[in-house]
Amino acid sequence: MFSPRVVSLVPRTGPRRFMSTASKLTTVEVNDKTGIATLTMCRPPVNGQNLELLLDIKSSIKEIENDSSRGLIITSASPKVFCAGLDILEMHKPDQQRLRAVWTELQNVWCALYGISMPTAAAINGHAPAGGCLLATACEYRVMVPDCRIGLNETQLGIIAPKWLVSGFLNILPKRVAERALTQSRLFTTDEALQEGLIDEIANSKEEAVEKCAAFIGTFSKVNPVARALTKLQFRAENLRQFHKEREQDVENFLSLVNRPEVQKGIGAYLEGLKKKKANKQ
Numbered sequence: 001m002f003s004p005r006v007v008s009l010v011p012r013t014g015p016r017r018f019m020s021t022a023s024k025l026t027t028v029e030v031n032d033k034t035g036i037a038t039l040t041m042c043r044p045p046v047n048g049q050n051l052e053l054l055l056d057i058k059s060s061i062k063e064i065e066n067d068s069s070r071g072l073i074i075t076s077a078s079p080k081v082f083c084a085g086l087d088i089l090e091m092h093k094p095d096q097q098r099l100r101a102v103w104t105e106l107q108n109v110w111c112a113l114y115g116i117s118m119p120t121a122a123a124i125n126g127h128a129p130a131g132g133c134l135l136a137t138a139c140e141y142r143v144m145v146p147d148c149r150i151g152l153n154e155t156q157l158g159i160i161a162p163k164w165l166v167s168g169f170l171n172i173l174p175k176r177v178a179e180r181a182l183t184q185s186r187l188f189t190t191d192e193a194l195q196e197g198l199i200d201e202i203a204n205s206k207e208e209a210v211e212k213c214a215a216f217i218g219t220f221s222k223v224n225p226v227a228r229a230l231t232k233l234q235f236r237a238e239n240l241r242q243f244h245k246e247r248e249q250d251v252e253n254f255l256s257l258v259n260r261p262e263v264q265k266g267i268g269a270y271l272e273g274l275k276k277k278k279a280n281k282q
């Protein structure tokens, strides 16, 4: 559950350091001057969220939280993709135990990122559909590079994004825009996302996006961290409470939905479409 932590306001000095990470699927780099930690997802080619990546993101978030960093920036090592969402292979003809674990870990990642007390920002250096959009919208601030797409396109796969998953989206967009976007499986271009308020700024490169995220986090340097954390909680507590109340039922709903023959057929066709797209590119 959400527990605000007191963070020192004294700036740190010294070189950048790397925290230990559970595996190589994420890296965490702390800028010792600013105290801001950058969590980078590194599962090529598109940071598909399989079980191992989700476990790794969760443990990196916990590590950053325990280190009392000044803030957290999430980004990707892939040149064109921030995160392509759930690894569709985890949902296609799934192993039931693993599928259960995947969904539980997606819940855990969302809960850890959405409920963390320190300032958070996403440097969206590429496309961010579905689970990628989930990560970005769990953060407090978003900076995106041009010519990319972001949104919750779950209905395209025949699956339904549950309430907790949509709550970050609803923190940002008017309900009417959110409802239409979800029912239409809309992926917003960078320009559209800025216009609708789904992202806060555009940056010309990943480096610039990270800098802009750090500048946002820097705006809190003179704000009392406990007051800031409690204020953030005030805005997010109801969604978190609701999530905890429903999380077990939500796993059952997900499993039953994904196992439906017509959904399996849809996921299979979607995967085929992705493969064909690649073949057409070659």
Ligand SMILES: CC/C=C\CCC/C=C/C(=O)SCCNC(=O)CCNC(=O)[C@H](O)C(C)(C)COP(=O)(O)OP(=O)(O)OC[C@H]1O[C@@H](n2cnc3c(N)ncnc32)[C@H](O)[C@@H]1OP(=O)(O)O
Residues within 6 Å of the ligand: 045, 046, 048, 080, 081, 083, 084, 085, 086, 087, 088, 089, 127, 129, 130, 131, 132, 153, 154, 157, 159, 160, 161, 162, 165, 250, 253, 254, 257, 274, 275, 277, 278
């Ligand atoms: C009760 C609740 C139920 C449900 C809630 C569900 C919540 C979350 C759901 C999800 O996250 S579902 C996943 C949705 N994701 C997508 O629809 C994205 C699909 N991918 C794309 O649109 C594109 O790949 C891209 C991200 C825009 C990148 O395009 P690009 O041209 O750069 O790459 P390419 O398409 O050639 O892909 C490279 C490679 O990666 C494979 N790939 C892509 N996305 C996924 C994925 N999500 N899972 C697994 N694999 C993916 C693609 O097939 C290519 O593989 P190949 O090299 O082996 O052919």
